[in-house]
Amino acid sequence: QEQLAESGGGLVKPGGSLRLSCTTSGFKFIDYYINWIRQAPGKGLEWLSYISPTGNAVFYADSVKGRFTISRDNAKNSVYLQMNSLKVEDTAVYYCARELRPYYEFLTGYHVWGQGTLVSVSS
């Protein structure tokens, strides 16, 4: 069964750092881009970042560029999101997600999602 599972969320003070992990199983990890998306309480979805299968292509939303860094370890089938200089407005549930088809086929939306991990930024 194809699965993604986020971990590493928690309560952090403004200006602090947190590292989220997205652990995957049940599919060929190196064939897929992985994305991070977040959802602030009561708000809509916000796409944050993606990383290519080899890790040599990454992209960020303007809201997190320069503060967040995405990386992956293909040996551990995992993707990470290092979050620095956290702000109150970064409070959200953070999801990792994968496309329906592998990178060498056509692009699709995100078919496999984790359950999310809550990040709370508060003093």
Next chain:
Amino acid sequence: IVLTQSPGTLSLSPGERATLSCRASQTITSNYLAWYQQKPGQAPRLLIYGASDRAPGIADRFSGSGSGTDFTLTISRLDPEDFAVYYCQQYGSSPRTFGQGTKVEIK
């Protein structure tokens, strides 16, 4: 690319037809437009990709149409389980972007 969804809320009864709109600020590359359904406390679920292709396991009462900058999600006959929030997303350009969502509520 900014995606604007309308209406913000749609109040309908089970069995009725729902029509949701998503308008893009510029042409979406290759019609790379997806629709998601999200229920409270759950991760989003992919319904439609490529503007009109249903994702695996999605009921045929869900259909997507449109091209360029104007896209539509239609639910032909609302089932009680369809009352939820729906988001469109473009994935043809980076950064990827989502619309602000349309809530479909029971009238």
